[in-house]
Every structure is written in C-alpha cells, then in structure tokens.
Amino acid sequence: MTIEDIRKNPYNPLIADVLYKTSYLESWGPGVKHIVEACRKQNVPDPEWSLRGGFVTVTFRRSTQTNNLTNNLTDVQKSILDVLQQNPKVGRNKVSEIVGITPEAVKIQLDRLKTLGIIEHIGPAFGGYWRVIEKGITLSKEDLKE
Numbered sequence: 001m002t003i004e005d006i007r008k009n010p011y012n013p014l015i016a017d018v019l020y021k022t023s024y025l026e027s028w029g030p031g032v033k034h035i036v037e038a039c040r041k042q043n044v045p046d047p048e049w050s051l052r053g054g055f056v057t058v059t060f061r062r063s064t065q066t067n068n069l070t071n072n073l074t075d076v077q078k079s080i081l082d083v084l085q086q087n088p089k090v091g092r093n094k095v096s097e098i099v100g101i102t103p104e105a106v107k108i109q110l111d112r113l114k115t116l117g118i119i120e121h122i123g124p125a126f127g128g129y130w131r132v133i134e135k136g137i138t139l140s141k142e143d144l145k146e
Contacts, residue, residue: 073118076101080109081132084119088129 036046039060048059073081079099083090092110096103113119120131 073113076105077109077113080106080113081118084130085132088131090130 032049035058039046045061048061050057050059076099080095083095083098087094092103092106095106099106101109110119110121114121118133120133121128122131123129
C-alpha cells in the first residue's frame with residue numbers, strides 16, 4: 001500500500017463520509033502529507049503504510065542518526081541508561097550493583113540524566129518505573145499543521 005493509495009481512496013468510504021459530515025474530518029488526504037512532513041522535519045524515516053487483516057497499519061521508525069547529547073554522556077551514565085532500558089522497574093541499589101558505583105552515586109547520575117531530559121521517573125518512588133526519553137523525535141501539534 002502506497003501513500004498515494006491512502007491519499008486518493010479512503011479505506012472505508014462510509015466511515016470517512018460520516019466523519020466528514022460530522023466535522024471530525026476536514027478533508028481526505030492532507031493528514032498523510034502532514035505526517036510525512038513531520039517525520040522529515042524530525043529527520044526520521046518516512047512512515048510505512050500497510051494493510052493487514054483489514055486494518056491500515058502505520059509503522060514509524062526511529063532516526064538512524066545518533067543523538068549528540070547521548071554521545072557526550074560518561075560511560076557510567078551510558079551504563080545506567082542500558083540498565084534502565086533493560087529493566088525500567090530496577091531500583092537504585094540494583095543499578096549500583098550492576099554498574100559498580102555506590103547507590104548515592106547512582107542517585108547523582110540519575111538526577112543528572114533527569115535534568116538533561118534523557119530519563120524520567122513515572123509513578124511513586126517505590127513501585128514506579130524509569131522511561132528513557134528519545135530526544136529529537138518528539139512531534140508537537142504544530143508539526144502536524146500546514
């Protein structure tokens with residue numbers, strides 16, 4: 001399925017017609033163009049469109065460019081990021097054991113990574129989890145407008 005197929009012909013014309021008449025859909029096709037433009041603006045590959053099991057699937061790929069910010073991290077910070085990506089619910093003491101630094105040093109490094117916007121902690125201190133934020137590919141509402 002190509003982007004042109006999607007732009008020219010709604011997959012389900014009846015649903016598209018209802019959405020248009022109720023003002024949920026302004027017109028058919030420009031949304032695809034906006035999505036592709038937003039991806040290009042963020043230096044990520046164009047999305048892939050496919051038809052699977054009666055559903056239109058859009059696959060977004062991450063940028064192949066390396067983030068300069070993460071290139072400037074210390075080896076300890078990179079190790080901590082690896083641990084958090086493998087086990088987002090890991091605690092400071094376990095990170096300390098794996099990385100080989102004290103729990104207090106882990107806290108300092110986690111605070112630095114949070115300040116840089118590379119990680120965030122979601123939920124309570126006990127029972128929450130870490131999320132590694134991918135910088136450089138966040139789309140805003142303005143990116144999707146003409």
